[in-house]
Amino acid sequence: DTAVSQTPKYLVTQMGNDKSIKCEQNLGHDTMYWYKQDSKKFLKIMFSYNNKELIINETVPNRFSPKSPDKAHLNLHINSLELGDSAVYFCASSHFTLQGFGSPLHFGNGTRLTVT
């Protein structure tokens, strides 16, 4: 009964390939996120969806495309993978708040992407 689950846990692929990471949450949250954690452990938000609507879209190459089929799922598709895409990608979810802040995130265990 994992709260936020993402697959795969590890992903090793060659430059130029296209890959997808899937995320599902069973917490009843209406907002989901993708974060990228680099080799120095720095976390940066990439995207956020609220009820299937994109609400945060940071400066991310358009090779990255999120898709939210419903509010419990948020997938990340990456085209033409590059060496610099190697990182750990975390999915997270939270409740929407009227104030727009203050709601803690629940994280998945991450997907370690290695591009060779």
Place this chain on the structure above:
Amino acid sequence: AQSVTQLDSHVSVSEGTPVLLRCNYSSSYSPSLFWYVQHPNKGLQLLLKYTSAATLVKGINGFEAEFKKSETSFHLTKPSAHMSDAAEYFCVVSDRGSARQLTFGSGTQLTVLP
């Protein structure tokens, strides 16, 4: 605009001694503040959060943090470190100007020595 600074990238303590992980923040509004812990090969787990209620916040696993507006600090403490506390700790700030974005600190690696 919001930002957060974790003053130590690495902290090392002996088991059974107190833990202090320092965090300073900057926010244009009254912020919400969080501490998260990340164990190796795991996602981040919420330790505690401050959202304008009591300034001393108690979290899981014996951790607590005190919000000090005058010092713009939100330091994390624990009276007695356990080996299982060894992990990466992140201080996080969010304010109503942030459009639901959280700003993460750069992390503090806590090592607990036997």
